Amino acid sequence: MKSLLAPGHRGCAGCCDAMAAKFTLMAAGEDCIVVSPTGCLEVMTTPYPESSWEIPWIHSLFENNAAVASGIEAALKAKGEMGKTKVIAMGGDGATLDIGMRSVSGAFERGHDFTFVCIDNEAYMNTGVQRSGATPFAASTTTSPAGEVSFGNIRPKKNMPAIMAAHGSPYVATTSIGYPKDMIRKVKTALDVEGPTYVHSHAPCTTGWGFDTSKTVEIAKLAVETCLWPLYEMEDGEITKVKKVKNPKPVEDYLKMQRRFKHLFTKEGGDEMVKKIQALADENIEKFGLQ
């Protein structure tokens, strides 16, 4: 498979966005059009007059990539060019779960034939690691910092895959950049299914989460191996496939490697929070039948 994301982009070493974009394009091939909202991916790949995109690519705004994708799909339909050219909207968690929510919701409700890939690095990384609707329980960010009386973000992640499935999407999947083959297969499946399809990819960010640049894939895998990030597929709202986790690792293995959870191991009462996080993993094991 040819990589259609040219080298030389300005992503950090160990950047999750670069991997997500590369895997997505591997699944799509050359005959596609990609829309990306404002975010790391856009900034690092398109400093004018350079571009890393070897396919047609457009950035519009932070909050409207699903609407722009709707328009591209409509244009291809109107001009009789729909069918082979795949339309992909690829954005971060802020542009998907938060500011882009209405645009994504509208596009899915209208049933446009395109695939939305969410690259979930669990905060607004492009602006300096601020909390988003995808920031997990007890993570410290610059706008949900751990402090004397705070354990960071005390809300759970917004369940975006469930929301997209509730829109009547024929295909919704979770994946992770730690599992390239899984991600490529799921994006390809999503692109081949007619209608609005959704792939939510977990994407550890070396800068925002605070881990060594060589550890991106390892951390991504640990999220799956601790059952904090279950991998599954949904067809017409029903879970049809789940990736089993034979011997789940304790959540500490995942949390201890990241600066954003450091306070859980240094602050009094942190062990209680870790227990709550373990309970979230146990809930996933039960709910998704991971074992």
Added chain:
Amino acid sequence: MRRDYEKEKKDMVVVEGSYAVASAVKACRPNVISAYPITPQTHIVEELSQFIADGEIPNCEYVMVESEFSALSALVGSSAAGARSYSATTSQGLELMHEVLFNVSGMRLPVVMTIANRAVSAPINIWNDQQDSISQRDTGWIQLYAEDTQEISDMTAQAFKIGEDPDILLPVMTCMDGFILSHVYEPVVLLDDDLVAEYLPPFEPELKLDPKNPKTFGAFADPNSYTEFRYLQQQAMDKALKKIEDAADEFYDLFGRYYGGLIDTYETDDADIILMAMGSIVGTIKDVVDKLRAKGVKVGLLKVRSFRPFPVEAIHNVIKDAKVVVALDKNISIGLNEGALFTETKATLYNTKIDVPVIGFMIGQGGRDIPVETIENIVDEAKKVIDSGITVESQFTDLKEELL
């Protein structure tokens, strides 16, 4: 204005202004329409929906979005993909689109959008003034204002021709006064499909989102290049000055109807007093000019069709020999106490040798009626300026003291 009404009569039908616009859009063969309903734009999008439902616009997709923000966003995608793209909105909807407006012009996408001008909240008000589109003055869109339903219909075809010109590539707002034009029934010659096909070539942009020739749209520009993008937009606006005139002339040659290019004039050649205005109010002003001319008052009208690009030279040529110029504005810059047409006209005269006093009146806010008497009173105020100079530069008219 050059028109042969006698010749037109046989082709005239009585339709609502909104229908005339929708019918014009249909004749322009759009590929993608995207809109969200909002009063008083609603009838336009309803008529277009019906055309689509009846299969009357071939090769066209109508994207029924969940907001005005997405309406224009969808057209970012469709226009970049090479589709002729259209929307219509007004007031709060246009304000909601504000961020996207910059995006469309910055990426040089020649989207055409009809604005059924309406006041903005708060207080909420659905009636006509032009605060909504004037507030979008600096977004890089060409802004044209129509006097009547025939003009807004014909202006639709002109807008696509102007915006899609390879030398221009700018989005165009065609502005019609809400209700006053959008909901009025009057005789109109609807655009003839064959003539429009002759007038308006298919939209075939040199660059588009095409897997066979991949390009990056909307790249990230740092301080090294951002300025040059803005400069090029300004250059395109400069070129549009002539293109707007050409589009009006070419339209006249084919269709026999002309309403002015950048501006139009009425009885201005020997006028001491020149009233400047945009939109439907120019019709009322023409009546006042006729009435006062019969009494020997040397008054004339300068109708501004193009607000962006602002036709500095054309305006100067008309007003340079007048004794006083009065700009009438259905908008206000709160904090300056001036309407936009007044401010801009006044500003263009500074640093020139044209020495003509200019005064401004802010009228018709939130749909308040503008009777002939109001215009006559304004002319009386203008006469005083000729005799004794400016006492008040810019002011509201017809204020109800009991409500203050």
